[in-house]
Amino acid sequence: MKTFSPRAIFFDLDGTLVDSVPDLAEAARRMLAELGEPTRTDEEVATFVGKGIPTMVERALSVGRSPVSAERLAQGVAAFMRHYEDTNGKLTRAYPGVAETLPRLRERGLKLGVVTNKAEAFIAPLLEELGLAAYFDCFIGGDTLAKKKPDPEPLWHGCELLGVTREAALMVGDSGNDALCARRAGIPVLLMTYGYNEGVAVDSEDCDGLLSSLTGLLPLLA
Incomplete structure (x- = not known):
């Protein structure tokens, strides 16, 4: 090399x-629960990471599921940011x-x-x-x-x-x-x-x- x-x-x-990923996944699960959406595993969330929080949230909401509206995505991002402030650094x-x-x-x-x-x-x-x-x-x-x-x-x-x-x-x-x-x-x-x-x-x-x-x-x- x-x-x-x-x-x-x-x-x-x-x-x-x-x-x-453990902290990101926990915040994502809290966000999904708040929005009444099905949960995600740590392994799934790991594949959503890399292009920033809005993209990660959109993937958590939509991959293998229905597309989300801009309004729904904004709700998800706001909820994730709130929950991640609590989980960030815990695990x-x-x-x-x-x-x-x-x-x-x-x-x-x-x-x-x-x-x-x-x-x-x-x-x-x-x-x-x-x-x-x-x-x-x-x-x-x-x-x-x-x-x-x-x-x-x-x-x-x-x-x-x-x-x-x-x-x-x-x-x-x-x-x-x-x-x-x-x-x-x-x-x-x-x-x-x-x-x-x-x-x-x-x-x-x-x-x-x-x-x-x-x-x-x-x-x-x-």
């Missing part, structure tokens, strides 16, 4: 740094290797950022709950800008915030959404093999390498 010499590394959150855990690797990256003088499609309001509280927030220099959520991944704008915005060029950045994610965002941004990208990727095998995605643990990132940094 090739090596990289970044000054900044941007990480996706759900499915890359943390396994958040989410950092993946093995994350807590060990982040401080070692900081010791090397690297700037670190989170670029996720999760709503910005939920990012810092979740990482603070896990004791990881202090390692990061910026948090960019799916609603921070007018556009979200796979549009390149969030990564470009991250580069501006951290004062690095695109050539000096690296993206680490878990999905084709992350890979496409990085490709469009002109930034190399590595994908974790254990993430969600909307139910698609991650080894089929266009990326610069695969990692089975975040600790595997360290030997790749020149």
Whole structure:
């Protein structure tokens, strides 16, 4: 696998740094119950994650079921946001290797950022709950800008915030959404093999390498 010499590394959150499906699924089930809809399993919700909360809610309401109206979707999103504020961080855990690797990256003088499609309001509280927030220099959520991944704008915005060029950045994610965002941004990208990727095998995605643990990132940094 090739090596990289970044000054900044941007990480996706759900499915890359943390396994958040238990909390997302619980909030989704509470939302569905409130709306009088059939429930969903953790496994189903895992395939709905990746393109932000509105898309996840729409999938929870409609996949294998009837399409939902814009009004119904808005009700679902509002209910999910309310319930997720309560469940966020309760059952989410950092993946093995994350807590060990982040401080070692900081010791090397690297700037670190989170670029996720999760709503910005939920990012810092979740990482603070896990004791990881202090390692990061910026948090960019799916609603921070007018556009979200796979549009390149969030990564470009991250580069501006951290004062690095695109050539000096690296993206680490878990999905084709992350890979496409990085490709469009002109930034190399590595994908974790254990993430969600909307139910698609991650080894089929266009990326610069695969990692089975975040600790595997360290030997790749020149």
